[in-house]
Amino acid sequence: MEKIRVGLIGCGGRQGAHIDALMKMDDVAIVALAEPVDERREAAAKKTGARAYKTHKELYDNENKGTLDALFISIEPTAHTDTETRAIDMGIPFMVEKPMTLDLEQADMIARRVKETGLITAVGFQDRYLDLMDMIKDELPKHPKGGLVNGAWIGGIPGVWWWQKRSTCGGQLVEQNIHLADGLRYLFGEPLSVYAVSSRGIVKPGVNASPEYDTDDYSVCIYRFKDNVTATLESACYVAGARPNSGLVIKLRDMVIDYRLRNNLIMSTDRSTTDVRRGNDQTYDLDVAFIRAVRTGDPSGIRSPYDDALKTLKMTFAANESMETGKVIHF
Ligand SMILES: NC(=O)c1ccc[n+]([C@@H]2O[C@H](COP(=O)([O-])OP(=O)(O)OC[C@H]3O[C@@H](n4cnc5c(N)ncnc54)[C@H](O)[C@@H]3O)[C@@H](O)[C@H]2O)c1
Structure with missing residues (x-):
């Protein structure tokens, strides 16, 4: 070959x-x-x-x-x-x-x-290729629709120089938590509206960040979706240590699905609990899907082509607009 x-x-x-x-x-x-x-x-x-x-x-x-x-x-x-x-x-x-x-x-x-x-294009939304994401996608239709979702990406400041300036990273939601924003779109469809707030002042530029640090210490978004789904999405980079409590918790009427970021998936009902560890390398599988599409000319295995990824990018920019204006943004 x-x-x-x-x-x-x-x-x-x-x-x-x-x-x-x-x-x-x-x-x-x-x-x-x-x-x-x-x-x-x-x-x-x-x-x-x-x-x-x-x-x-x-x-x-x-x-x-x-x-x-x-x-x-x-x-x-x-x-x-x-x-x-x-x-x-x-x-x-x-x-x-x-x-x-x-x-x-x-x-x-x-x-x-x-x-x-x-x-043929692909965008690096690696989480779409996780076996755990497939399991959530299979599970959701088995339950009554609607409920709360709590998403969070909580941790410290990544090492790359451009991350500390909002003008070069777009903010933590746009640069990093865009993965979970994309997960929300992947699982629940297009958002209807977003309201978001953000805060600075915990991280001190020049003390516990670079002197140029001017991005948000944290932000919280409320995204509304159809079928009575409402998701909060927290982003925080002022917490030392690795990603405590990051992931998505989906609270359905008869099950709680607790997706721990790229690690494991806990599904609980009033009768049983299952806990499954991640079983695949999602970046490898993303790259395989793209290479296969290039070889065959069939893009159907690509889970995030450019035009779809752009909808997620706009979803995060709308939240930034809400943070800046204090207004609810309708899609
Ligand atoms: N999908 C994921 O999970 C994931 C994880 C980390 C980063 N990222 C994204 O990947 C991108 C790169 O992030 P990174 O952490 O590797 O950053 P980085 O700063 O480590 O690497 C970027 C590199 O691009 C080079 N570069 C810039 N302009 C270039 C040009 N015109 N031609 C050739 N090289 C050029 C820079 O010199 C630098 O070495 C960012 O968009 C980031 O958000 C995605």
Whole structure:
């Protein structure tokens, strides 16, 4: 079987997980990469044996559909320029990490062009590929509809420089808790409205964060969905330690489904309790789904193509708007 030839744009932390996943696949070869930071570029080139370029522009100037079958784009949220449109121009399918940009006009334009060209795309909403998420999706229709959902992503400040500034990360909801916002959409459909509040002052810039820190310490959203589903979604980065109590708790009339972020799933009724551990590597399965779609031309295994992911991005931007204006935002 001919190998799918992959190019990488960005060789930072998250791309490392994609490199590891792709290197486990017999039918994939990483053949080109672009990364401006010398040590990262050199380390990734050494690990993969790929042709190395300093920027995505150099990569696109030297590679084309004859040398690349697919691209993995994993760069800072504000670094998206012509990184996607040049792939679209060349007809090269791409997987891009969430949040795909902080510029919604740019995202709309990319989604439109992807639709016009029919290009295969995937966005890095890894949680959609979790076996635990499949179990929740199977379980929900067996119960009366409606009830409360409590979502939370609680922890500390991630290490990357751009995370500490709201202008470069979009806020914790847009950058990080977008995974659980996407989980809500995946499970309950499109939101009807959102109201959100946020707070700062617990984290001290220059004391327990970088001097540039100006993002929210926490925020709370209330998303309403059809069928009497209302979800709270908490994001907090002022808590030291790893993700205590993060996940989704779904309170149905006859069952409580307690999804502990990427770890386990507890389902309780008044008669029984089951507790299942995560059994798959969801990033690997996301990457397999994308590569399979590229090979076969059939995108049906991709759970989050660009246009769908854009709806989740807009869902988080609407919450930011509510935080800023104090108003309920209707979708
Ligand atoms: N799906 C997930 O679970 C998940 C997890 C972590 C991060 N992410 C997302 O992945 C993206 C990258 O995050 P990260 O933590 O790896 O950041 P990072 O800062 O570690 O890496 C980004 C890299 O992109 C490089 N880069 C920037 N512009 C470039 C360009 N034009 N051409 C080539 N390289 C370029 C930077 O030099 C940097 O090394 C972000 O959007 C983040 O939100 C997703």
